[in-house]
Amino acid sequence: xxxxxxxxxxxxxxxxxxxxxxxxxxxxxxxxxxxxxxxxxxxxxxxxxxxxxxxxxxxxxxxxxxxxxxxxxxxxxxxxxxxxxxxxxxxxxxxxxxxxxxxxxxxxxxxxxxxxxxxxxxxxxxxxxxxxxxxxxxxxxxxxxxxxxxxxxxxxxxxxxxxxxxxxxxxxxxxxxxxxxxxxxxxxxxxxxxxxxxxxxxxxxxxxxxxxxxxxxxxxxxxxxxxxxxxx
Amino acid sequence: xxxxxxxxxxxxxxxxxxxxxxxxxxxxxxxxxxxxxxxxxxxxxxxxxxxxxxxxxxxxxxxxxxxxxxxxxxxxxxxxxxxxxxxxxxxxxxxxxxxxxxxxxxxxxxxxxxxxxxxxxxxxxxxxxxxxxxxxxxxxxxxxxxxxxxxxxxxxxxxxxxxxxxxxxxxxxxxxxxxxxxxxxxxxxxxxxxxxxxxxxxxxxxxxxxxxxxxxxxxxxxxxxxxxxxxx
Numbered sequence: 127x128x129x130x131x132x133x134x135x136x137x138x139x140x141x142x143x144x145x146x147x148x149x150x151x152x153x154x155x156x157x158x159x160x161x162x163x164x165x166x167x168x169x170x171x172x173x174x175x176x177x178x179x180x181x182x183x184x185x186x187x188x189x190x191x192x193x194x195x196x197x198x199x200x201x202x203x204x205x206x207x208x209x210x211x212x213x214x215x216x217x218x219x220x221x222x223x224x225x226x227x228x229x230x231x232x233x234x235x236x237x238x239x240x241x242x243x244x245x246x247x248x249x250x251x252x253x254x255x256x257x258x259x260x261x262x263x264x265x266x267x268x269x270x271x272x273x274x275x276x277x278x279x280x281x282x283x284x285x286x287x288x289x290x291x292x293x294x295x296x297x298x299x300x301x302x303x304x305x306x307x308x309x310x311x312x313x314x315x316x317x318x319x320x321x322x323x324x325x326x327x328x329x330x331x332x333x334x335x336x337x338x339x340x341x342x343x344x345x346x347x348x349x350x351x352x353x354x355x356x357x358x
Numbered sequence: 359x360x361x362x363x364x365x366x367x368x369x370x371x372x373x374x375x376x377x378x379x380x381x382x383x384x385x386x387x388x389x390x391x392x393x394x395x396x397x398x399x400x401x402x403x404x405x406x407x408x409x410x411x412x413x414x415x416x417x418x419x420x421x422x423x424x425x426x427x428x429x430x431x432x433x434x435x436x437x438x439x440x441x442x443x444x445x446x447x448x449x450x451x452x453x454x455x456x457x458x459x460x461x462x463x464x465x466x467x468x469x470x471x472x473x474x475x476x477x478x479x480x481x482x483x484x485x486x487x488x489x490x491x492x493x494x495x496x497x498x499x500x501x502x503x504x505x506x507x508x509x510x511x512x513x514x515x516x517x518x519x520x521x522x523x524x525x526x527x528x529x530x531x532x533x534x535x536x537x538x539x540x541x542x543x544x545x546x547x548x549x550x551x552x553x554x555x556x557x558x559x560x561x562x563x564x565x566x567x568x569x570x571x572x573x574x575x576x577x578x579x580x581x582x583x584x585x586x587x588x589x590x
Contacts, residue, residue, distance in 0.1 A: 184513060192515060222390040223538035227531075244395040 155334030157319040161343040165311040169303065169354045175256035176210035177202065177352065178217045182262045183227040189264045194297070194341060198261065201345030209349060212253050220249055237307040256305055257352055263297035265337045274325055284327035292320045295340035299348055313351050315344040382525050383427040387435050387533045392442045392541055399462040399554035400446040406468050407452075409433045414472045418479055426474065426525060431533070436467050439537050443544070457500050462554040464496040470507060474525065477516050486513040487528040491536055495548045498557060504548035510536035 171177075179199040182188040195214065203211035218225045224240055231240055241247045274287030295317040301310040319334025412428040440447045450456065456464040470490040477483055488511050495504040512531025514524040545551050 185511075219390040220393070222392050223534070223541050224393065226534055226538040228535055229538045229542060243393070245393045249393060 155319055155321040155332045157317060157334045157336060157339050159315065159317040159339055159343050161313070161315045161347045163311060163313040163347055163351050165351070166309050167303065167306065167311070169257075169301070169310050169352050171209060171256055171352055174210075174254055176212045176254045177257040177259055178212045178214050178253075178255050179259045179261065180214050180218075180225070180230075182260050183230055183232075185227045186232065188262050190261045190297070191264060191337075194265070194337060195261055197338065197341040198259075198299075198345045198348070201342055202259075202348055205349075207349045207353060209352060210254070212255055217253060217255060220253060221246060234302055234307060234309045237302070237304070241304075241307065250304060256303065257310070258302045258304065259348060260300045260302070261297060262300070263295075265293055265295040265340070268292050268294045272323075274323065274329070276325075285325035285329050286327070287325055289323040290320060292318065293334065293336040294318050295336045297340055297344055299344055301348070301351065311351065313344060313347045315340045315347070317343065380422060380522060380525075381425045381427065382522050382529075383429065384431050384526055384529055385429055387431045387530050389435055389438050389534060389537050392439070392537070394442065394541055396445045397443060397545070397551050397554070398445045399551065400460065401440060401444040401448075401550075402456055402459055402461045402464050403436060403440055403447060403449045404452065404454075404456070404464060404466050405433055405436065405449065406466075408469065409436075409467075412469065412472070414474075416474065418476055424474070424476060424525070426472075426529060428472075428529065432467075432469065435533050435537065439540060440465065443541065456496065457498065459498075461498055462557050463498070463503075463550050464500070465550075466494040466496070468492050468494070474528065476525070483516050484513050485516060485524040485528045486511065487525070487532040489529075489532045489536060493540070493544065493548065495550050495553075497553050503553065504550070506544070506547050508536060508539050508543075510539060 179195055179202065181190040181192075181195050199211050199214070202209055223229055224243065224246060231237055241250075270289070270291035272287065272289035274285055274289050276285040277283055295315070298312055298314040300312050302308070303310040317336050317340040319336035319339065321334045322332040324330055324332075409432040410430050412432055413425065414428070415423065415425045417423045437449065450459070450464075468491065470492050472487075472489050474485065474487045476485055480486065488509060490507060490509050493504070493506045493508065494502060495506070496502050510532045512528045512533070512535055514527035514531065516524045
């Protein structure tokens with residue numbers, strides 16, 4: 127009887143530990159973010175018009191992650207006020223070779239010459255692209271520390287220690303309006319997140335989702351910026 | 359030793375050998391149809407034998423051996439590219455005498471060098487590929503009128519595509535880069551369209567005389583540094 131009670135108690139204790147670990151993990155690490163926009167001209171978007179999300183050329187030293195570009199494109203395209211997003215590979219292939227890393231216009235001054243090339247204006251109209259959003263920036267690990275050691279033996283294993291690291295995600299989105307061939311403005315997101323990994327037998331990761339926070343912040347602000355609504 | 363043990367040891371040896379090398383094969387670079395106006399001229403192309411089976415091997419010091427097999431993808435690239443650039447383009451074999459053909463120009467592309475770097479070498483998460491092509495242009499009489507080296511570059515993140523796929527993607531991007539550069543600069547750097555004008559007689563559209571018969575006067579090399587700036 128006593129042995130049975132002990133087993134039940136041990137099982138409950140394990141469950142509580144597991145639930146607590148999951149709750150702590152869901153809390154995540156600490157993240158601070160700042161998203162802001164600078165408007166150069168009036169924007170707005172009509173039915174049938176869309177946007178394309180592109181990375182600035184790696185020939186200019188840009189290292190924006192493909193995963194981040196996909197995330198911004200998906201987030202801009204869904205939810206309330208979601209815009210029509212033309213997949214960037216489809217856009218780049220349709221306009222080959224004018225948006226390759228080597229040939230893409232570096233600023234809006236190059237747009238009139240680009241639009242005068244045979245078929246370019248017509249293809250952009252066919253794709254229904256009103257805005258090009260150029261993403262620049264990346265996520266870097268800027269600091270970290272702590273130590274952790276793990277061991278395993280015939281009776282089991284475990285870890286002990288504490289580690290932490292800080293990631294900074296700095297991205298800027300330049301919005302080009304192809305209807306007026308002008309720079310509509312920029313939206314930037316600066317997000318800093320610190321992740322922790324305490325371990326007493328079992329490591330409990332408290333991960334700061336820095337890049338996804340930057341993606342969501344930038345994409346939400348871009349939607350408001352393009353439809354020309356002030357954030358509430 | 360039992361047969362089973364022998365088989366297991368053989369399998370283990372094979373898998374260890376396989377782990378020491380990576381092989382990437384590229385069958386089709388899938389270059390999109392360029393959005394350009396064709397030059398109204400009849401051109402023939404002649405490819406080197408290695409365009410049909412180009413294989414590059416590189417052993418990363420102290421690490422694994424990488425093999426990239428481009429197969430016939432260079433032939434596909436130049437077939438698509440020149441087929442889109444000129445109103446008439448045919449490929450001739452090594453035994454055909456170009457002076458017997460009614461053409462305005464003969465183009466002979468070749469590969470001078472192929473290089474790549476893997477994340478272990480660059481200490482980044484990137485695979486990068488450099489291809490140096492050489493484009494020789496001959497007039498209808500077989501005189502060489504241009505000898506143009508070009509450098510193309512592509513890079514892809516291993517975190518996005520995975521190791522082998524990232525190297526393949528970087529190679530495709532390098533080929534697209536070469537195609538973009540050739541479309542943008544070939545006529546300016548080799549004067550190929552002037553050959554058609556000269557064959558039809560009379561002054562050129564810009565008022566300049568037809569190309570000189572002395573090939574040394576028309577030898578050209580690309581100013582690669584100047585071409586590496588995007589959007590120009």
